Structures are given as C-alpha cells and as structure tokens.
Amino acid sequence: MDQQIVGILHPGSMGAAVAACAATNAARVLWCAEGRSPASATRAERFGLEPVPTLQDLLDQSGTVISLCPPAAAEDLACAVAAHGFAGVYVDANAINAERAVRIAGLFRHAEAVVDGGVVGSPPVNGKTPTLYLSGRSDATARVEALFAGTAVRTKALGTEIGKASALKLAYASFQKTSRVLVALSIGMAREHGVDQELIDIASQRTDSYLAEPEYIAKTAARAWRWGPELEEAADMLAAAGLPPEMLRAAATTLARWENAKDDGELTLTEALQRLTQP
Template sequence: MDQPTVGILHPGSMGAAVAACAATNAAEVLWCETGRSTASVERAAQFELTPVATLAELLGRSDIVISLCPPAAAEDLARDVAGHRFAGVYVEANAINPERTQRIAALLPEATVVDGGVVGSPPVGGKTPTLYLSGPAGATARIEALFADTAVQTAVLGTDVGKASALKLAYASFQKTSRVLVALAVGMAREHGVDQKLIEVASRRTDSYLSEPQYVAKTAARAWRWGPELEEAADALAAAGLPPEMLRAAAATLARWNGAKDSELTLTDALDRLSQP
C-alpha cells in the first residue's frame, strides 16, 4: 500500500507526538500553522511536522486526517473540515461522548469517519499509549497500518462508530475522578495536620491512587483538559440513564485549577489553589 499523506488537527502535546509516530509510515505529516500558538509551532518543529498555510491545503493534500483537540472544539473543527468537502479518512480521536462522535460522522458524509480514543500518555520517552478504533473495517485497517511498529499501539473494537469513544470516556471517568478524590482526601487531612499520616496509611495499599499524592500537582496542571473530558463522560452517563452527578462534581473541582494550565506546581501549591481558588 502506498504511504499516505496525513494531516493532524491540531498538534497539542498528544497530537504532535501521535503525528510523529504516524510519520514512520506516512509520506508526509502536515499541520496548519495559521492561528496556532508559539507553543504549537515549537512542538510541530520538534516533531518535524510539515507546516502548511491553510486548512484547505492540508485537506487537499491529506489522505488521512486525525483530529486531536480540546473536546469543546471537536464539532466546530469537523464543521470546518466538512466545509471543504473532505473525502478521505477522518479519525475523530477526541475525548468526546459517543453521541457527539456520531453527530460528527453525520457532518462528514463524503469522508470515512473512524472513531478513535487514546488511552495512555503521549508516545514520548518510552510511553506506549493505545489508540482504540471503531468504524468501517477498511478504514480502521489503514489506521492500524499507519501506526504499525510505532509507540502508538492500536486495537480495533468493531465497526460501530462510538465504541472507541465510549471506552475512552469509561476509562477516563474512573482514572481522572480517582485523582480528584485523592486531592480532596489529602486536602482534608492537611487541614487537620494528618496529611503525612494519611499518606503513610495509604502507602500500605500500593494498588490505590491515594498512595501517590505527588500526582495531585500533575492533576492540577492538566485540569483544563481533564474537566471537559469528565463533562463529556457525564453526558455519556446521562445518555445511558446513569447518574452523572459524581463526574460533574469532579469536573467542578478540577475547574478550581484552570489557572494552573501546564504549570510546574508542588503538592502544597496545588492544595492551596484547591482550597483558595
């Protein structure tokens, strides 16, 4: 099979690293530099992605487009792509709920839409996330081939668009809410001067996130991304007739850290911001 040209929308920390893996089996990986931040430009250069000036050029040259952006932007981005009548393979790889993924598929009638969900950290420094896929068999096979022998592992869940999104959000709802609960537990214990004792007690259970309180600072730095993911997961719960309130509460807690975007905080800093937003 000829090597495809791939477009990435937009190269954030996950998107740029995934795109760099795709470059192993692609003729070229394109990104649109118009309107993007300095950080995006630097990331794209670091991963040797090819800049183009317009979305129209990216879509015109790409056989496969991968959408990896903040969840709130996913549908607007798909509408922009639809406006150019893109007819290749569109990988909707954002952390959005299955109903939104299906709406996006409907927005792109000329494209072949593959549902994707990344579970794990960006594929740098030895990390090997899994890109779960669902959608038409021929298209998912092309995405498997695109990431063959790279740090991005792939797993196909079937032909129904929505399955990959559901798996991603189900996992994220547990993992991210658990980290929020750790922050609240340590914050409560600190208020009464027993936080070190709490950590000592938790360390006897190494299978518990509570034994990793240092991760609270990383949670704070990622809150701007995690909160919207949990809102998406809450919507998925509500659509399934399950109570969404727990995940909405976790998202509201994460919102207290929105000002800490991608910052280097200590555990003390993170807890201070949580108790005094």
Template sequence: MDEPTVGILHPGTMGAAVAACAAANAAEVLWCETGRSTASVERAAQFGLTPVATLAELLDRSNIVISLCPPAAAEDLARDVAGHRFAGVYVEANAINPARTQRIAALLEPDATVVDGGVVGSPPVGGKSPTLYLSGPDDATACVEALFTGTTVRASVLGVEVGKASALKLAYASFQKTSRVLVALAVAMAREHGVDQELMKVASRRTDSYLSEPQYVAKTAARAWRWGPELEEAADALAAVGLPPEMLHAAASTLARWHEVKDDGELTLTDALDRLAQP
C-alpha cells in the same frame, strides 16, 4: 494505500507525539500553522511535522486526517473540515461522548469516511506506549491501524460501530481522572486537620492505590483544563444511557478550581492544595 499523507488537527502534546509516530508509515505529516501559538509551532517542529498555511491545503493534500483537540472544539473543527468536502479518512480521536462522535460522522459523511478513535495512555514519548482504539468501517480502520505498525502507538480495532472507541476512552477516563480528583480532596482534607502525614502512612500500606501517589496531585492540577471537559463528556455519556452523571459533574467542578494553572510544570503539591482550598 501506499504511504498516505496525513494531516493532524491540531498538534497539542498528545497530537504532535501521535502524529510523529504516524510519520514512520506516512509520506508526510502536515499541520496548519495559521493562528496557532508559538508553543504549537515549536512542538510541531520538534516532532518533524510539515507546516502548511491553510486548512484547505492540508485537506487537499491529506489522505488521512487525525483530529486531536480540546473536546469543546471537536464539532466546530469537524464542521470546518466538512465545509471543504474532505473526501479521505477522518479519525475523530478526541475525548468526546459517543453521541457527539456520531454527530460528527453525520457532518462529514458521505464525502469522508469517519473512524472513531480514543487514545488511552500517556503521549508516546520517553518510553510511553498508549493504545489508539478504533471503530468504524473495516477498510478505513485497517488504513489507520497500518499507520502505527511498528511504532510506540498500539492500534486496536473494536469493531465497525462508530462510538465504541469514544465510549471506551470515556469509561476509562471517568475512573482514572475522578480517582485523581478524590486523592486531591482526601489529601486536602487531611492537611486542613494536620493529619496529612498520617494519611500518607496509611496509604503507603496500599501501594496499589492512587492515594499512595499524592505527588500526582500537582500534575492533576496542571491538566485540569483538559480533564474537566473530558469528565463532562463522560457525564453526558452516562446520562445518555440512564446512568447517574452527578459524580463526574462534581469532579469536573473540582478541577475547574485549577484552570488558572494550565500546564504549569513548576506547580508543587502545596501550591495545588492551596488553590483547591481557596478558589
């Protein structure tokens, strides 16, 4: 299709930045401002997204809709879209397990064509270049891939089976996020026994280990509200194929101790460790 109109649901930190990249090859990128926070309004304006008043207007005008929201909201959002009988390409790009992605596809089809998506990497700002993995019908994935041609979002098609992109996203997240939780627990244990500096010296000999980056613990804490639900999704994906989910459930439970510091950019390592030790 020639320069499609794109709708983004809803422009969080990742969604707004990804949508801004799509704008390079789109006629317009829309978002629905009704009921959204002041932070969302400011973020959307910063990235040059066009506000509309209702979800119905966004869906009526859009050829491609990209859903990037907290995992818990993914199915409710898809159900709202299905209620409007959206007939374009719906990119389910949330960090949810393959079974949920397939349920969402069943909700939206046959009116819409569903593409499974998974973003691996940081938001595409400041030189960062994440990969948007895609799986689904060839024509639809080609349209989404074309949206990001020449941008800092790399699109990569995994095949036609809906669920593959979600599985890859969660497989990577299960390692990357749980590893960060283990760093926090190791540093917290060492600090309680007064050997945290010695631990850092040991870790400095292995610079390829996350343990050599204790400063990232504060960032982990600020992102815990998003990471915990992702790990619960990954745990469900493990259980669905007969693999043990307990480790990821435990990591999600640890992250829950930081829910009150959502997106706190001023949090220090000491603050994060204090909160971890005293829930």
C-alpha cells in the same frame, strides 16, 4: 498499502507526539499553522511535522486527517473540515461522548470514511506506549492501524460501530481522572488537620492506591483544563444511559478551580492544594 499523507489537527502535547509516530509509516505528516500559537509551532517543529499555511492546504493534500484537540473544540473543528468537502479518512480521536462521535460522523457526506478513535495512556514519548482504540469501517480502521504499525502507539479495532472507541475512552477516563480528583480532596482534608502523612502511610500499605502518590496532585492540576471537559462528556454519557452523572460533574467542577494552572510543570503540591481552596 501505499504511504499516506496525513494531516494532524491540532498538534498539542498528545497530537504532536501521535503524529510523529504516524510519520514512521507516512509519506508526510502536515499540520496547519494558521491561527496556532508560537508554542504549537515550536512543538510541531520539534516533532518534525511539516507546516502548511491553511486548513484547505492541509485537507487538499491529506488522505487521512487525525483530529486530536480539547473536547469542546472537536465538533466545531469537524464542521470546518466537513465544510471544506474533505474526501479522505477523518479520524476523530478526541475525548468526546459516543453521541457526539455519531453526530460528527454524520457531517462527512463526502468523506471516504470516518473513524471514531480514543487514546488511552500518556503521549508516546520517553517510553510511553498509549493505545489508540478505533471503531468504524474495517478498511478505514485498517488504514489507521497501518500508520502506527511498529510505533509507540498501539492500535486496537473494536468493530464497525461509531461511538465504541469514544465510549471506551470515557469509561476509562471516568475512573482514572475522577480518582485523582478524590486524592486531591482527601490529601487536602488531611493536611488541614495535620494528618496527611498518616493518610499516605495508610494508603501505602495497600496495593496501587493513588492516595500513596500525592505528588501526582500537581500533575492533575496542570491537566485540569483538559480533564474537566472530558469528565463533562462522560457525565453526559452516564445521563444518557440512565445512570447518575453528578459525581463526574462534581469532579469536573473541582478541576475547574485549577484552570489557571494549565500545563504548569513547575506547580508544587502545596500550590496545587492552595489553588483548590480558591473558588
């Protein structure tokens, strides 16, 4: 397969690292600098991505475009790409519900193909090896798999049905993210009564309990701005399946209390718990 020119929308912490892996097998990996922050520019430069001035420039040159952005922006971004008449392979790898994935696929009448994607795991840096699950036309998913062959991003195709990859991503995120919110509430409750260490000791006697890792609460707070919208998407999927969405919506509401902790790598456990008490 010939080397591809790939466009990444937008190079956040996950998107930039995933794009850098794609660069292993791509001829070039482009990103659009228009309207992006200095932090995005710094991140893109660090990962060796090539800037182009406008979205149209990126779309004109790219045969494959990968969208990795906050869930709330996924549909608007797809609309913008479709409006430009993009004719290549569009990979929506955002944490959105399956219904939205199908709706987005319907926007691309001129595209060669649309691939539904979902990343499970941490950004592929420092030895991390996330998996990019894919669903869509087999020739298109094979094209995406070729981009990441031999890299830290593993891929797995789930079949041709758009929405499968998104459903798997959100099914996993529902447990993984909500369980960490419950840890924060449990530790906060125990600390209020001076028994937080005893709670941690109990949890430490059990296998793989998040309660035994209270230091992760601060990391959860720093990621709340991304995780909350993901859980809202997952709650929509539960409701569509006739299942109760209230627990995930409550977790998303809890995460909203940490919105001002966005990407704060210096946040401590105590500070995270204090912010959780403030509506």
